[in-house]
Amino acid sequence: MSGNLILGAGIAGISAGYHAKKAGIRSVIYEKDGDWGGLCGNFTINGFRFDRFVHFSFAPDAADRKFFAGTHGMYEHVPFPGSYYHGCWLRHPAQNNLAPLSPSEKVNIIADFIARPQKSCEDIAQYDEWLRVQYGSYFAEHFPFAYTRKYWGVEASELETRWVGVRMYSPDLRQVLKGSYETQDECFYFAKKMFYPRKGGFRSILNGCREGLDIRLNKKVVHIDVKRREVTFADGSSAGYERLISTLPLPEIVTMLDDVPRAVREAVSGLHHTCGYQVSLGFHRPDVAKHLWFYIYDEDIPPARVYSPNLKSPDNVPEGCSALQAEVFYDHRSVIPPAGDVLEKTVTAMTGMGLFDKKDIAVCDIRFEPYANITFTPGIYEKRALVRHYLKSLGIESIGRFGKWDYVWTHQAFADGRETA
Numbered sequence: 001m002s003g004n005l006i007l008g009a010g011i012a013g014i015s016a017g018y019h020a021k022k023a024g025i026r027s028v029i030y031e032k033d034g035d036w037g038g039l040c041g042n043f044t045i046n047g048f049r050f051d052r053f054v055h056f057s058f059a060p061d062a063a064d065r066k067f068f069a070g071t072h073g074m075y076e077h078v079p080f081p082g083s084y085y086h087g088c089w090l091r092h093p094a095q096n097n098l099a100p101l102s103p104s105e106k107v108n109i110i111a112d113f114i115a116r117p118q119k120s121c122e123d124i125a126q127y128d129e130w131l132r133v134q135y136g137s138y139f140a141e142h143f144p145f146a147y148t149r150k151y152w153g154v155e156a157s158e159l160e161t162r163w164v165g166v167r168m169y170s171p172d173l174r175q176v177l178k179g180s181y182e183t184q185d186e187c188f189y190f191a192k193k194m195f196y197p198r199k200g201g202f203r204s205i206l207n208g209c210r211e212g213l214d215i216r217l218n219k220k221v222v223h224i225d226v227k228r229r230e231v232t233f234a235d236g237s238s239a240g241y242e243r244l245i246s247t248l249p250l251p252e253i254v255t256m257l258d259d260v261p262r263a264v265r266e267a268v269s270g271l272h273h274t275c276g277y278q279v280s281l282g283f284h285r286p287d288v289a290k291h292l293w294f295y296i297y298d299e300d301i302p303p304a305r306v307y308s309p310n311l312k313s314p315d316n317v318p319e320g321c322s323a324l325q326a327e328v329f330y331d332h333r334s335v336i337p338p339a340g341d342v343l344e345k346t347v348t349a350m351t352g353m354g355l356f357d358k359k360d361i362a363v364c365d366i367r368f369e370p371y372a373n374i375t376f377t378p379g380i381y382e383k384r385a386l387v388r389h390y391l392k393s394l395g396i397e398s399i400g401r402f403g404k405w406d407y408v409w410t411h412q413a414f415a416d417g418r419e420t421a
């Protein structure tokens with residue numbers, strides 16, 4: 001064939017195909033799943049639509065926002081997520097919304113906040129120290145240390161700090177004190193507005209570019225012969241290429257190549273990530289969902305985070321109904337409990353939190369995602385650079401969240417596809 005061969009029909013691959021097409025270059029996109037969208041995709045059960053994990057768009061670029069809005073437009077949400085901690089509901093971020101906690105817990109948090117080590121964050125390489133310096137030890141140990149184990153599947157001491165950026169809010173003493181007396185109305189989330197398609201679920205942001213693309217589904221790549229410039233699929237078929245763009249995870253693509261140098265194999269084995277379950281629940285009642293999303297700090301409750309599909313858009317549920325999707329994450333190296341156990345434990349725990357009664361459930365589903373977040377363990381930058389440099393030397397352009405091996409949001413994966421094309 002002539003033109004681009006693109007591996008993966010997530011937002012990065014679709015964007016690459018779309019922008020190449022605009023430039024007059026033909027592309028064929030090969031996707032292992034039976035549907036397009038990757039992590040931007042969704043599934044529907046009895047009229048309840050669920051995305052693959054929480055998803056909002058917060059593209060900073062106005063042209064991208066307009067493009068993602070398509071013909072149906074977007075709902076605009078101001079994010080006020082909640083936090084659940086040992087029976088208390090706090091606003092997010094918990095560190096400056098302590099009001100609902102007991103007086104003794106507030107005293108412990110505030111005393112440790114005042115006594116926290118004074119150190120510049122730029123000098124701190126380890127996440128556990130970063131948290132103690134930002135929030136004081138009591139809060140660090142009871143909130144983000146616990147959340148790190150739930151969200152990242154590792155201890156805070158196992159993470160480095162360069163990924164943090166705008167993601168964690170650092171209050172001053174006045175904000176901590178104010179928030180310990182009263183609920184704060186200010187939005188402290190790093191994105192002040194979050195957008196979600198009115199119709200069709202999150203993947204509708206791709207409606208403007210998917211039409212007319214040659215996307216071949218159920219085509220799992222199993223081997224890449226860079227000398228013959230040929231890709232082989234699990235069904236035994238193969239395709240030649242002039243230019244190869246991959247959005248496949250680095251640890252996957254390396255297994256598809258011949259004669260990979262030992263240094264590359266070692267580097268890739270040192271790249272870590274999370275995987276996880278989506279527990280998706282639809283309810284006969286309209287009022288189960290109270291928060292756009294919320295965090296759960298308790299470690300005996302499996303989900304780290306829960307979001308409400310119907311509050312993102314009412315188009316996601318049948319009339320008079322509501323829904324929740326809980327995200328349960330693991331480090332990819334850990335022993336993953338069976339889906340049935342996680343489902344049972346999650347539903348029981350959420351019932352115990354008073355969110356719903358089991359009799360309210362209309363739809364109940366659990367799915368596993370092998371790749372969720374890149375884990376920023378020490379050495380990640382050098383290891384991924386080595387692997388990507390090797391792929392480049394073979395003429396493979398590796399893009400997107402798992403191709404770059406980075407904490408990439410959808411608008412960044414979209415930009416990646418555009419720049420590559």
Ligand SMILES: Cc1cc2nc3c(=O)[nH]c(=O)nc-3n(C[C@H](O)[C@H](O)[C@H](O)COP(=O)(O)OP(=O)(O)OC[C@H]3O[C@@H](n4cnc5c(N)ncnc54)[C@H](O)[C@@H]3O)c2cc1C
Pocket residue numbers: 007008009010011012013030031032033037038039040053054055056057058219220221222247248249252327371372373399400401402403408409410411413
């Ligand atoms: C829990 C969670 C929440 C998130 N929330 C947000 C959010 O609110 N806002 C936001 O902007 N971003 C969010 N993101 C990030 C966003 O999902 C990603 O940045 C984006 O979807 C990545 O797109 P991609 O095309 O790079 O990768 P993917 O979507 O993973 O696409 C890669 C594609 O390659 C396919 N593939 C893999 N192996 C093979 C193979 N062997 N052969 C053929 N095809 C293969 C996969 O099936 C997939 O379709 C979130 C991510 C997670 C995990």
